[in-house]
Amino acid sequence: MLSARYAGFLTPAARPNYRFDVELHEPTDEGPPAETSADDDLQVYLDQGLWHFRRGDFAATWNPTMGHGQVHQSANPYAIDSVLRIVHSLILAPAGGMLIHAASAVRDGRAFLFPGVSGAGKTTISRCAPADVALLTDEISFVRHSQDGFVACGTPFAGELANAGENLAAPLDALFFLEKGPENRIEPISSADALRRLMRNILFFAHDQHLVNEVFRSACKLIQEVHVQQLIFQPDSRVWEIIKPIAGVAA
Amino acid sequence: MGDNKANSRSSSIGEKYIAKSTAIAARLLGGEMMIMSAADSTFFTLNEVATAIWQAADGHTSLADIVTRTICPRFEVDPAQAEADAEQFVTDLATHGILILSEQPITGRQSGDVQGQR
Numbered sequence: 261m262l263s264a265r266y267a268g269f270l271t272p273a274a275r276p277n278y279r280f281d282v283e284l285h286e287p288t289d290e291g292p293p294a295e296t297s298a299d300d301d302l303q304v305y306l307d308q309g310l311w312h313f314r315r316g317d318f319a320a321t322w323n324p325t326m327g328h329g330q331v332h333q334s335a336n337p338y339a340i341d342s343v344l345r346i347v348h349s350l351i352l353a354p355a356g357g358m359l360i361h362a363a364s365a366v367r368d369g370r371a372f373l374f375p376g377v378s379g380a381g382k383t384t385i386s387r388c389a390p391a392d393v394a395l396l397t398d399e400i401s402f403v404r405h406s407q408d409g410f411v412a413c414g415t416p417f418a419g420e421l422a423n424a425g426e427n428l429a430a431p432l433d434a435l436f437f438l439e440k441g442p443e444n445r446i447e448p449i450s451s452a453d454a455l456r457r458l459m460r461n462i463l464f465f466a467h468d469q470h471l472v473n474e475v476f477r478s479a480c481k482l483i484q485e486v487h488v489q490q491l492i493f494q495p496d497s498r499v500w501e502i503i504k505p506i507a508g509v510a511a
Numbered sequence: 512m513g514d515n516k517a518n519s520r521s522s523s524i525g526e527k528y529i530a531k532s533t534a535i536a537a538r539l540l541g542g543e544m545m546i547m548s549a550a551d552s553t554f555f556t557l558n559e560v561a562t563a564i565w566q567a568a569d570g571h572t573s574l575a576d577i578v579t580r581t582i583c584p585r586f587e588v589d590p591a592q593a594e595a596d597a598e599q600f601v602t603d604l605a606t607h608g609i610l611i612l613s614e615q616p617i618t619g620r621q622s623g624d625v626q627g628q629r
Contacts, residue, residue, distance in 0.1 A: 455538070
């Protein structure tokens, strides 16, 4: 099941940075959460160098120093998906990156991010993408910071599209907050509004003072370095006529 | 009666000293202060007046003095209304651990991770 789910992201010959042993158990009476399960009961905390992740359908530990973790979960793909998302959020935070609740795609060698809560149109705009657009994800975007700026990478974390993104990366050109409307147009938004809306869509689960500060700092940096605008759009392919790399570098 | 009055005044929020918590990250963008609580990831946006109070929260100036010296002349607001609004704002932020309230001047604290204005 996992091989199929993460097919485009498997590199069997590679030496892993982190290894997880997964132990499956039968679902309890409470049962696993649905795919859209809120993380209300999720706990993520660090205790003596060991991260603990707990939710109704899994309990995991991860030692970042040793590069080893253990997952005890029921046999549902959402549990391991959640564990991987948490681990990636913890790895990215001190490195200037983040996971964002956003669709993302690459066109003409540049990446575009479309953050939004459920129903904002992430899957819609992904589904409308023309053939020259490579989809990175319709649900959870992976953004890291390199010496040349922010880079968006594909993830296997799919939303309603139910397809993993392509395993590729590209410099982040622009970030568009989605809003469905009667026509397709791009509007500017203030830096304050951009940061407020971005923070709303960043996935970070640990109540760790240092890491929260790092995530906030990275979000501010992203707002400064990347074009951030609002995309009002109709749910059809014509919206992609106005989504192109923006000339110039500075946002 | 004089003592009672003094006690009553000293316990009011306006007479208290306020300081920024160290467990926050903040940034001024477009005149609005954006604050993130590191303790629980709660995100706050302050308007212009609240931002001015926040910036003046040095631990050495009482809230009443901040309102009188900074808020009223700068924003041309009614002093009584300004003080009432400021007390409400400070109480709210203190509840979330974003601001520290003290009967005495607050010393020896470092301000939160406040970043510059864009």
